[in-house]
Amino acid sequence: MVEKYGIPQISTGDMLRDHVRRATEVGRSVEHLMKAGSLVPDELVNRMVHERLEAPDCENGFILDGYPRTPQQAEELATELVKHHTLECVIHLVVDPAEIVERMSGRRVCPACGTLYNSLSRRPAQEGICDQDGATLEIRNDDRPEIVKARLEEYEARTAPVIGYFRGAGVKIIEVNASRRTPEQIFAGIQQELARGGAQ
Numbered sequence: 001m002v003e004k005y006g007i008p009q010i011s012t013g014d015m016l017r018d019h020v021r022r023a024t025e026v027g028r029s030v031e032h033l034m035k036a037g038s039l040v041p042d043e044l045v046n047r048m049v050h051e052r053l054e055a056p057d058c059e060n061g062f063i064l065d066g067y068p069r070t071p072q073q074a075e076e077l078a079t080e081l082v083k084h085h086t087l088e089c090v091i092h093l094v095v096d097p098a099e100i101v102e103r104m105s106g107r108r109v110c111p112a113c114g115t116l117y118n119s120l121s122r123r124p125a126q127e128g129i130c131d132q133d134g135a136t137l138e139i140r141n142d143d144r145p146e147i148v149k150a151r152l153e154e155y156e157a158r159t160a161p162v163i164g165y166f167r168g169a170g171v172k173i174i175e176v177n178a179s180r181r182t183p184e185q186i187f188a189g190i191q192q193e194l195a196r197g198g199a200q
């Protein structure tokens with residue numbers, strides 16, 4: 001989507017992991033929550049996204065990934081953060097929970113360039129090594145099954161209600177089946193929905 005639409009992907013998870021890696025004040029305050037699979041405080045994430053959206057590369061639009069994760073964050077987005085932008089649509093990728101656990105257990109990430117691999121669907125040419133830069137691939141420490149379970153519980157309790165919030169606020173929601181599909185098929189599904197007038 002970044003390539004096709006020429007707009008940046010803004011992942012709050014990536015931003016937070018970067019803080020943890022650099023051991024900033026923010027990083028030190030959220031590390032234990034992330035390790036446990038819990039959400040970090042709304043105020044902190046809202047502030048981070050606020051600052052990020054002011055960067056020049058967001059002028060023509062952006063894709064928020066992993067944000068908002070609570071109705072409070074959704075409200076901040078719909079009322080404050082979009083003052084200089086339009087909230088065009090929400091893309092809801094629907095995946096069977098058992099498949100989420102399976103995918104996360106296979107996920108490997110390059111610590112140098114961030115390229116994602118998966119032992120089930122997207123293997124590197126050489127096992128455990130990044131195709132781009134030869135770095136040794138890592139497993140995210142919150143991708144272990146017991147932590148994934150906590151993340152899914154957090155999703156059900158705190159993030160699932162976000163859909164209801166957006167529905168109530170009249171925001172366009174595109175629902176795409178992302179189970180048992182390749183990234184290419186899911187992207188095609190998103191484009192199809194967008195073309196059908198999902199986004200206004």
Ligand code: AMP
Pocket residue numbers: 012013014016033034037038039040041042045065066067068069070073142151
């Ligand atoms: P992700 O990479 O999106 O799976 O996020 C990894 C972890 O970062 C989550 O389990 C949370 O601990 C934290 N996180 C990321 N985005 C948010 C958010 N919008 N609100 C609260 N916590 C977040």
